[in-house]
Amino acid sequence: MEPLLKYPLKLSSAAKQVGLIPSLFALGALFLALRFSVISKTENGIPVAGQASIFEPKWLLRLRFIRGSRSIIKQGYEKYRDLYIVRRWTSDVVIIGKHKYLEEIRAKTKDSVRSVEPFLLDLAGDYFKQGQAFLESDLQNRVLHQKLTPNIESLTPIMKSELEFALKQELPDIKAEDWVEVDPARVFARTIARIVARIWIGPDECRNEDWLVATTDFTENVFITGFILRFVPRFLRPVIGPWLPTYRSIVKSSADARRIVAGLARKRSPAKEKTDDYVKGDDVLQWTMDMANDKELEENNLAERILTLSLAAIHTTALTMAQALFDLCAHPENIDTLREELTDVLDTEGEWSKKGIDRLNKLDSLLKESQRFNSVFLLTFNRFLSVPVTLSNGVHLPARTRIAVPQYAMLNDPANVPGGNPEAYDPWRYSRLRSSEPSNSKKHLFAMTDSTHMAFGYGKYACPGRFFVANEIKMTLSHLLLRYDWKFPKGRGRPQNFTIDDNIYPDPSARVLMRRRAVSAKEEELLGF
Numbered sequence: 001m002e003p004l005l006k007y008p009l010k011l012s013s014a015a016k017q018v019g020l021i022p023s024l025f026a027l028g029a030l031f032l033a034l035r036f037s038v039i040s041k042t043e044n045g046i047p048v049a050g051q052a053s054i055f056e057p058k059w060l061l062r063l064r065f066i067r068g069s070r071s072i073i074k075q076g077y078e079k080y081r082d083l084y085i086v087r088r089w090t091s092d093v094v095i096i097g098k099h100k101y102l103e104e105i106r107a108k109t110k111d112s113v114r115s116v117e118p119f120l121l122d123l124a125g126d127y128f129k130q131g132q133a134f135l136e137s138d139l140q141n142r143v144l145h146q147k148l149t150p151n152i153e154s155l156t157p158i159m160k161s162e163l164e165f166a167l168k169q170e171l172p173d174i175k176a177e178d179w180v181e182v183d184p185a186r187v188f189a190r191t192i193a194r195i196v197a198r199i200w201i202g203p204d205e206c207r208n209e210d211w212l213v214a215t216t217d218f219t220e221n222v223f224i225t226g227f228i229l230r231f232v233p234r235f236l237r238p239v240i241g242p243w244l245p246t247y248r249s250i251v252k253s254s255a256d257a258r259r260i261v262a263g264l265a266r267k268r269s270p271a272k273e274k275t276d277d278y279v280k281g282d283d284v285l286q287w288t289m290d291m292a293n294d295k296e297l298e299e300n301n302l303a304e305r306i307l308t309l310s311l312a313a314i315h316t317t318a319l320t321m322a323q324a325l326f327d328l329c330a331h332p333e334n335i336d337t338l339r340e341e342l343t344d345v346l347d348t349e350g351e352w353s354k355k356g357i358d359r360l361n362k363l364d365s366l367l368k369e370s371q372r373f374n375s376v377f378l379l380t381f382n383r384f385l386s387v388p389v390t391l392s393n394g395v396h397l398p399a400r401t402r403i404a405v406p407q408y409a410m411l412n413d414p415a416n417v418p419g420g421n422p423e424a425y426d427p428w429r430y431s432r433l434r435s436s437e438p439s440n441s442k443k444h445l446f447a448m449t450d451s452t453h454m455a456f457g458y459g460k461y462a463c464p465g466r467f468f469v470a471n472e473i474k475m476t477l478s479h480l481l482l483r484y485d486w487k488f489p490k491g492r493g494r495p496q497n498f499t500i501d502d503n504i505y506p507d508p509s510a511r512v513l514m515r516r517r518a519v520s521a522k523e524e525e526l527l528g529f
């Protein structure tokens, strides 16, 4: 037999003699297997979750993540837990399931990288520039922390009055005995958009239909446009983008928002302070203007910031409320318990106040338990590392590594669920824990984040709207539960959730039936609609 390397051109005849073709196939297969198994690990050896086989190419796994995110993340959490990678269409994400590593990262990065950048990347925001104001500065966070949250008490009567108006506008005219079918996700989005508009831009323009349409439809359009454009190569986005109807709606929403905000901002301009035209608002726009630097005070910057803040505030809230309502329809006995608590609080408070709303312990607990099973996001604490970090297990994460916390998997990890019976939906789980132990009285609240409950994120950039939203949801649901009866249409049960990327949605075809109920004269007065 001739040596193979000496006479490479004669390989085929030699191969026939020694059966080299099958051997080459075997070698090739081995090579591919090795190659793909290398692909299944990153350079620094972190395992990749969800690979169907060692032959599955990266692009297919990324594609599967879009609809299979929940099981991929869960599988990674169950198999590797502390540290693993999921492949998203836009980038790989290092998932941190071990709190120790999260704290190591926070200590190194001072939690300095906000969640905005990954969010924009996922929404192709680099192309249509949505959310750039958030990227450039965190003015909105300072406004929410320093102005909105401390003012919740004084804002509560204003929110209540806009809520009454919103429900009159958005709900069908329902008589007693009539069960009427509604799409809660849609009704809640419009209702919340109205409350948010009142608090964001004040009484003059908050009922402007252009603003309401812009803010309600904006989120969906941004999401759909971003979703489509992600699959389009960057250089083609300016060509394809303008052809998308949702893209054109974004342009219109932005223009409407700019026009409305600019009109308000001009009246409130500090330069006009000494004139008769000057109007000082008491809303998010005004606080933003008061705290803004020159660049942030530019009309476009202001408009974009207020619009993006609406994006953050409306659908997240509406989805959370819809999920809680589905849970209540699935367990109608809990509605009466909540009504008792509410009547009790209203009797002693005599009005809708933050203090009273804070006393709705059972409602708070039910919201938190509902969030455990149906949070808005599978992943939170989405960040790009600002500096390289070497973890205590020796794993090196270079700067610009994208990280996230598998908060949904963690919430449903029996080891993290307090109060026993972790698999069961137990609406009073958290209120029971609070009342059973004096040291727990300030723990396990809906708006709180801790190492096991990160539905609102974690650290310095945890959702800055969560205290506002807790008050808003409790007030709105209280009105709806007191004023109406609720149930699923005949033959329908609790709708299933589905996921797109790391977002959780209830079935969009889900409907509920509502009927006006009789209330006492006092409650009638307190409801106001």
Ligand code: HEM
Pocket: 114, 115, 116, 138, 140, 141, 144, 309, 312, 313, 314, 316, 317, 320, 376, 377, 380, 381, 382, 454, 455, 456, 457, 458, 459, 461, 462, 463, 464, 465, 466, 468, 469
């Ligand atoms: C139930 C409704 C809501 C949910 C579930 C929610 C959830 C979240 C989550 C998970 C984050 C990322 C935090 C992190 O990763 O550490 C976030 C960020 C944010 N949220 Fe919310 N949110 C809600 C309502 C609101 C509301 C009502 C506002 C405004 C008042 C708001 C304003 C923001 C802003 C500005 C950020 C970005 C913070 C930053 O990274 O700079 N959110 N939210």
